[in-house]
Every structure is written in C-alpha cells, then in structure tokens.
Amino acid sequence: MSSSSDPDKLMAKADKLTKLSFTRWNADWKTATSLYEQAAIAYRFKKDNEKAKDAFEKASKGQEMISSPWDAAKHLESAAALAKELGRWNEVSDFYRRASELYRECGRAQPASDALAKGASALEEKAPEEAIKMYDEACTLLEEDGKEQMAFDLYRSAAALYVKLEKYSDAASFFLRLGTAADKCNAINSQCKAYLSAIVIYLYAHDFQQAQKCYNDCSEVQAFLNSDQNRCAMKLLSAYEEGDVEEVKRLAQSSAFNHLDHVVIRLARKLPTGDLQAIKKDTAADDGEEPLDEDDLT
Amino acid sequence: AVVSSLSSSPVRSSFGSLAARVVPRFLRPQSSSRARLRRQGGGSRGARMTVIDLLTRVDAICQKYDKYDVDKLNGANVAGDDPFARLYGSVDADINQCVEKAESAKQEKNRATVVALNAEIRRTKAKLLEEDLPKLQRLALKKVKGLTKEEIAMRSDLVAALPDRIHSIPDGSSTATKKNGTWGASGSRTGGAIKFDSTADGNFDDEYFKGTEESNQFRQEYEMRRMKQAHPPIHFSSLDEGLDIIGEGLETLKNMASDMNEELDRQVPLMDEMDDKVDRANADLKNTNVRLKETVLQMRSSRNFCVDIILLCIILGIAAYLYNVLKK
Numbered sequence: 129m130s131s132s133s134d135p136d137k138l139m140a141k142a143d144k145l146t147k148l149s150f151t152r153w154n155a156d157w158k159t160a161t162s163l164y165e166q167a168a169i170a171y172r173f174k175k176d177n178e179k180a181k182d183a184f185e186k187a188s189k190g191q192e193m194i195s196s197p198w199d200a201a202k203h204l205e206s207a208a209a210l211a212k213e214l215g216r217w218n219e220v221s222d223f224y225r226r227a228s229e230l231y232r233e234c235g236r237a238q239p240a241s242d243a244l245a246k247g248a249s250a251l252e253e254k255a256p257e258e259a260i261k262m263y264d265e266a267c268t269l270l271e272e273d274g275k276e277q278m279a280f281d282l283y284r285s286a287a288a289l290y291v292k293l294e295k296y297s298d299a300a301s302f303f304l305r306l307g308t309a310a311d312k313c314n315a316i317n318s319q320c321k322a323y324l325s326a327i328v329i330y331l332y333a334h335d336f337q338q339a340q341k342c343y344n345d346c347s348e349v350q351a352f353l354n355s356d357q358n359r360c361a362m363k364l365l366s367a368y369e370e371g372d373v374e375e376v377k378r379l380a381q382s383s384a385f386n387h388l389d390h391v392v393i394r395l396a397r398k399l400p401t402g403d404l405q406a407i408k409k410d411t412a413a414d415d416g417e418e419p420l421d422e423d424d425l426t
Numbered sequence: 427a428v429v430s431s432l433s434s435s436p437v438r439s440s441f442g443s444l445a446a447r448v449v450p451r452f453l454r455p456q457s458s459s460r461a462r463l464r465r466q467g468g469g470s471r472g473a474r475m476t477v478i479d480l481l482t483r484v485d486a487i488c489q490k491y492d493k494y495d496v497d498k499l500n501g502a503n504v505a506g507d508d509p510f511a512r513l514y515g516s517v518d519a520d521i522n523q524c525v526e527k528a529e530s531a532k533q534e535k536n537r538a539t540v541v542a543l544n545a546e547i548r549r550t551k552a553k554l555l556e557e558d559l560p561k562l563q564r565l566a567l568k569k570v571k572g573l574t575k576e577e578i579a580m581r582s583d584l585v586a587a588l589p590d591r592i593h594s595i596p597d598g599s600s601t602a603t604k605k606n607g608t609w610g611a612s613g614s615r616t617g618g619a620i621k622f623d624s625t626a627d628g629n630f631d632d633e634y635f636k637g638t639e640e641s642n643q644f645r646q647e648y649e650m651r652r653m654k655q656a657h658p659p660i661h662f663s664s665l666d667e668g669l670d671i672i673g674e675g676l677e678t679l680k681n682m683a684s685d686m687n688e689e690l691d692r693q694v695p696l697m698d699e700m701d702d703k704v705d706r707a708n709a710d711l712k713n714t715n716v717r718l719k720e721t722v723l724q725m726r727s728s729r730n731f732c733v734d735i736i737l738l739c740i741i742l743g744i745a746a747y748l749y750n751v752l753k754k
Contacts, residue, residue, distance in 0.1 A: 314691075
C-alpha cells in the first residue's frame with residue numbers, strides 16, 4: 129500500500145482517483161483518503177505546513193464521503209492546528225467550527241466543545257471577538273448536554289478574555305453563569321468563588337449598585353450564605369459603603385482572594401477604584417428614595 | 427487493528443506465536459486495570475470484603491447489640507451482693523486513677539497537659555460524688571441475704587469514708603487561694619484561679635459566679651498583655667503570630683482540598699465511562715482471540731496434516747522411483 133513515500137506523488141495519485149472524468153465514473157474515496165492521509169503525514173514530517181494543511185483538508189473531505197465524521201473531524205483539527213502555525217486565522221476558525229459540527233454529528237458533545245475551545249484559545253490574541261463567540265458556543269454545547277463540570281475552565285477563560293477586553297459586565301455575567309453551572313453540579317467552592325469574583329469585577333468597574341444587587345442575589349443562595357466568600361464579600365461591600373480605603377485594601381490582600389482566578393486577583397489588588405465618596409453619596413441618595421417606594425407599596 | 431495486522435501476515439507459524447503472545451499481553455493489563463478501577467471505584471462495587479473487614483464489622487455489630495445480651499443483664503442482678511461490691515470496686519478504681527493522674531500532673535512540665543489532667547480529675551471527682559456515691563449509699567443499706575449485720579455496717583462505713591477520699595485527691599484547685607491574682611509573665615496558670623471547680627456541692631450558682639470572675643480575670647490579663655506587647659520578656663505575642671500563620675496555612679489547605687474535591691468529582695463519571703469502554707473492548711478482544719485460536723488450530727489440525735501427508739507420499743513415491751531406477 130505504501131508504495132512511494134513521496135507525498136507529492138501520493139497526492140497526485142489520490143487526486144487522480146477522485147477526479148471524475150470520462151474514464152472514471154465513480155471516485156474511489158477510500159483509497160484516495162488513505163493516500164491523502166499518508167501524504168499529509170509525510171508533509172507534516174517535512175514541515176511543509178501549507179501542503180500538509182491542504183492534504184489534511186482533502187483527507188477530511190474523503191472521510192466525510194465515506195461517512196466517518198469522526199475521522200473527518202480529527203483531520204480538520206490537525207488542519208486547523210497547521211493553519212494556526214501558518215497564521216491563517218479565518219481558516220483556523222472555519223476548520224475548528226466544522227470539526228465541532230462533525231463531532232456533534234457523531235453525537236459527542238465533549239470533543240465538539242473541545243474543538244471550539246481549542247479554536248478560541250488559538251484566536252485569543254488575533255481575533256478576540258471570534259474567540260469569545262467560540263467560547264460561548266462551547267459552553268452552551270456542554271450546558272445542553274448536561275456536562276457543565278467540564279465547562280468551568282471554559283467559563284473562566286472566557287471571562288478572563290472579557291476582562292482583557294475591558295468588558296466587565298460581560299465578564300461578571302460569565303462568572304455568574306459559572307455559578308449556576310457549579311450549583312447544578314454541587315460544586316459549592318467553585319460557586320462561591322465565582323460569585324465573589326463577579327462582585328469584585330463589578331466593584332472594579334465602579335458599579336457599586338450592580339455589586340450590591342449581585343451580592344443580594346447571591347445571598348439568596350444558601351450555599352453562598354454559609355461560606356467564607358460570603359463573609360469576605362460582606363466586609364468588602366461594607367468597607368465600600370463606609371468609604372474606608374484602607375479597609376478595602378486590607379481586605380483585598382486577605383487570603384480569600386488569593387484563591388480566585390489570577391485575573392480577578394489582579395483586579396482585586398487594584399481596588400478600590402474610583403471615588404468612594406461618590407459611591408457613598410449614591411448610596412445615601414438611594415436610601416432617601418426607599419421610603420417613598422415603601423409608601424407606594426402600601 | 428490486531429486482526430487486520432494478523433491477516434496481512436500470511437506466515438503460518440507466526441499465527442501461533444502471535445496468538446500466544448497476544449492473548450496474555452492484552453488480557454493481563456486489562457484485568458489489572460479493571461481491578462484497579464474496581465478498587466478505586468469504592469467498596470460499593472462488588473462485594474469483595476476481606477476477612478479483616480468481616481471481623482471488624484462483626485465486632486462493631488456485637489458491640490452495638492451487647493446491651494441486648496440478656497445473659498449479661500441478668501448477671502447484673504443476680505445476687506444483691508454483687509452490685510454493691512462491683513460498684514464499690516469501680517469507684518475505688520476511679521479514685522486510684524485520679525490519684526495517679528494527680529501524681530503525674532505534679533511532675534508534668536507541660537502546662538497544657540497539666541491543665542488537661544486536672545480538668546479530667548475534677549470531672550471524675552464530680553461524677554463520683556454525684557452519681558456513684560448516692561447509689562453506693564443506697565445499695566449499702568439494702569438488706570441482702572447471706573450477709574451479717576456487721577458486714578452491712580462495715581459497708582456503710584466504707585461508703586462514708588469515700589467522700590473524704592474523693593475530696594482529698596489533689597486536682598490543682600487547692601492552690602487556688604494563693605495564686606488568685608498572679609497572672610504574671612511566668613504563665614503559671616495551672617493552679618491558677620481556674621475555679622470551674624467542680625468539687626461540686628451541687629451549687630451551680632456558685633460556679634457560674636466564679637465563671638464570670640474568671641472571664642474578668644482573663645480580660646484583664648489580655649489587656650495587660652496587649653499593653654506589654656512591645657516587651658521582649660512576654661512570650662505570648664509570638665504565640666499569636668504563630669497561630670495566625672497556622673490559620674492562614676489551614677485556609678490555603680482548605681481551599682486546595684475543596685478544589686481537589688471538585689476536580690475528583692469531575693473525574694468520577696469519566697472514569698466510569700472509561701471503565702465501561704474498556705470492559706467492552708476487553709470482551710471484544712477475548713472473543714476475537716478465541717476465534718483466532720480456533721482458526722489457528724483448525725489450520726494446524728486439518729490442512730497442515732493433509733499437506734504433510736501428501737508431501738510425505740510424494741517423497742516416498744520419488745524415493746521408490748529412484749530406488750527402482752537405481753536397482754535397474
């Protein structure tokens with residue numbers, strides 16, 4: 129079978145097998161696919177990325193033709209890795225997406241989301257928007273399949289990316305998603321850490337109201353209520369309310385924060401941001417409004 | 427892949443050797459990994475208890491149901507003589523134990539153990555005085571057959587002597603009067619004024635009062651220590667720092683442990699999946715190997731044989747022909 133080890137010859141042969149012409153009515157995909165695979169491996173060995181990538185693409189197409197989506201997806205992943213080395217970013221995202229679809233065809237959600245995650249991490253530098261979308265899809269895939277536990281890392285990476293892009297509310301919402309996922313899996317520690325991270329992010333974004341609301345929502349959750357992180361959050365928020373900068377700084381150095389994600393730790397160290405006095409004024413104003421609301425309800 | 431590779435090598439002899447090598451190699455590691463997975467999967471999988479497990483379980487069950495052992499219970503009430511003697515014996519043993527503890531406490535250098543020992547002594551004393559003594563007194567007065575009047579009288583005397591013995595056990599509270607206010611740097615807390623003194627007269631009110639005195643003294647001492655925080659001769663600030671460091675270390679440990687916990691939880695279903703898949707692959711492989719063996723045996727038994735016989739006949743024919751030719 130492995131007659132000539134010259135990949136070019138193999139490719140030519142395989143191409144001949146697949147091109148429909150006057151003499152050839154059916155394309156012999158099976159042999160063609162194996163020839164393509166061999167050629168691709170040989171190219172990769174020779175470090176000829178461009179040709180290897182093409183060979184992998186064709187091999188994957190062949191696998192699709194002989195209806196084995198699993199192998200097709202695997203070849204696409206290799207092709208995508210090579211494309212990454214070549215720097216063809218749109219091809220990277222294309223390949224990984226198609227690979228993920230093929231995996232989904234096989235009914236395997238985990239590899240599908242893995243493919244998307246790989247794509248996203250490859251694209252983090254160059255095309256962060258695309259990467260975020262891929263992370264999102266990967267997380268949704270796993271959520272649908274009920275395998276949230278595998279998604280924790282994805283949530284964290286996505287949130288880190290958002291923080292890098294300075295989209296703090298999105299980042300916080302991702303952390304809250306992590307919290308719900310952790311709740312389903314009974315991963316109390318992760319859940320509490322996620323909630324604390326969300327609160328820290330809101331505070332960093334000068335959004336004290338949101339932080340307060342977030343804290344109140346999270347306090348509904350029994351598991352969070354009894355945790356260390358809850359106490360830490362409470363102290364932090366009360367320090368904010370009192371406008372006590374030193375206290376905030378001291379709390380941010382405390383050990384409960386050291387176990388969060390590094391991105392969040394960096395944010396926490398930079399707290400407090402913004403004008404605490406302004407926040408105090410805001411909260412005072414809010415308290416003034418509340419009695420009116422109560423009157424309305426009665 | 428195994429089958430295809432085997433079918434592609436048409437050499438007959440390699441079949442047998444390959445089969446011999448494949449069968450054990452593939453089966454052995456699988457079964458050991460399965461055994462490992464089984465063991466890791468917890469004792470709930472498959473009832474494989476060792477003898478030691480059985481023994482411990484039986485012991486635990488026996489201990490639990492001992493109280494329902496009728497024989498033992500009956501033994502308790504057999505003769506009136508026994509309960510008194512037994513109870514007295516146990517009280518005696520307790521008192522002796524306390525005395526020993528007091529002795530060791532006197533010689534003990536470590537303050538903490540001294541405190542603990544004293545506390546234990548006090549607890550036993552209280553128990554003896556409150557529970558056992560009245561019981562003994564009641565039992566002593568019971569009219570029992572087979573005992574003379576003198577013996578009964580003797581018993582009451584014994585019982586009367588007990589409280590004195592109990593009280594006389596030193597439990598560190600005797601030095602209370604001297605060391606009342608001196609919570610100095612020497613840290614001599616033992617005798618100290620730890621007056622949770624349960625040479626209980628049953629006066630709990632007194633104890634509570636002493637308790638608050640206690641806490642006031644504690645607070646005073648704490649304040650004093652805080653003020654003297656800068657002074658080298660005080661050793662307790664390092665204690666606080668040490669404790670803080672230990673606390674932080676523990677928190678880190680706790681976080682790491684809960685992270686590990688979650689990680690392991692994540693991996694359990696994966697392991698289960700793997701176990702299933704490996705089991706299936708194992709079964710398939712076994713199947714394949716059996717069929718392979720059959721095929722190989724078949725080949726060897728029938729075709730080989732026939733070919734061998736035919737070849738043999740041909741050789742004999744050739745030999746006979748040559749013989750004929752040469753004879754001529």
